[in-house]
Amino acid sequence: MGGEWFEIARPSYLPMEMRWERAAADGLPADVSHAFGIFDMTLCGIQEDDMSPSDCWWLPERENACGACREAALVIDERWPQAMRGEEARVSVARRPGAR
Incomplete structure (x- = not known):
């Protein structure tokens, strides 16, 4: 920021197949692919302490x-x-003017 103008940045739109990683956790079934959301939770609401995003979409x-x-x-x-x-x-x- 600074100067006369600044930009409000937003995350750019990504199609669904490029937006989420597959969730990885010991408690998830291997035959169902879940999307990793946030806070150790899948988009459908499953929460595991060891959950993380995998390296796969x-x-x-x-x-x-x-x-x-x-x-x-x-x-x-x-x-x-x-x-x-x-x-x-x-x-x-x-x-x-006057904003900090």
Whole structure:
């Protein structure tokens, strides 16, 4: 920041198949692919203390993808405004005089 202008940065839009990693934890079944969300939790709400994102993308179109994770991912994706999905989707805001 500084100067007369600054940019409010937003994370850029990513398609669902590039947004989440597959969740990895000892307590998760190996035959179902869950999306890693935040706070040691999958998008569908499973929480494990040792959960972490794996090195693999979570792919919602795969047959073994968790249906509840897919539903949550769709809800999240639908909330992202269409106008804010481009690479140039940033907002420049004028600095107000006297603002620090």
